[in-house]
């Protein structure tokens with residue numbers, strides 16, 4: 001098994017020009033403490049389909065914000081059962097009810113950064129303490145912010161692998177149709193990028209597919225924070241639980 005510090009810049013350069021399957025094969029063969037972060041949108045399920053032939057028992061980390069669409073929750077349960085996925089669910093420290101009682105019923109509109117911090121960034125930082133490497137479905141063509149992502153990114157002794165970085169939305173849909181992969185039914189209702197129910201609009205709202213996320217707020221078309229290194233460090237450092245552990249080994 002390799003150590004993150006041993007990965008050479010030459011290898012990283014080779015991976016930049018490798019296929020998603022080659023990248024996944026490399027990551028899964030070189031690292032044991034590895035997970036795949038899945039929101040169960042089209043990009044996640046593409047990776048889940050690819051990794052089935054490589055490491056079918058990989059930990060699939062799912063952040064249960066409590067605000068997911070019912071269709072997404074039902075889809076996750078179906079995929080978990082049909083594909084035998086090893087889904088590990090991480091939840092925020094406070095329930096939706098507690099958040100709405102103490103911080104207001106519409107924190108996601110008033111202060112979406114804070115809501116995402118509580119319901120996504122902190123749980124993800126907690127989840128990632130269990131791993132050396134995480135695989136994500138990020139693509140460069142999703143937003144302006146993601147244009148600069150690399151296939152392999154290392155920060156704070158954690159390696160992020162983005163096998164789909166160079167793929168477009170068309171590549172994803174071609175792959176899913178070609179391989180008859182069951183996708184989240186919300187796409188057939190006009191959604192182009194999926195997130196939490198209160199913060200996701202159907203339809204195409206701008207040049208990038210994430211334009212319908214947090215529409216009408218300061219965060220419009222932006223990032224929840226789990227892919228922004230400074231947010232992860234902040235929440236990772238703030239967390240004081242002395243016994244971090246997997247919360248729900250489903």
Ligand code: SF4
Nearest residue numbers: 108115116119196199
């Ligand atoms: S996407 Fe919206 S509801 Fe979900 S955690 Fe972020 S602000 Fe809250």
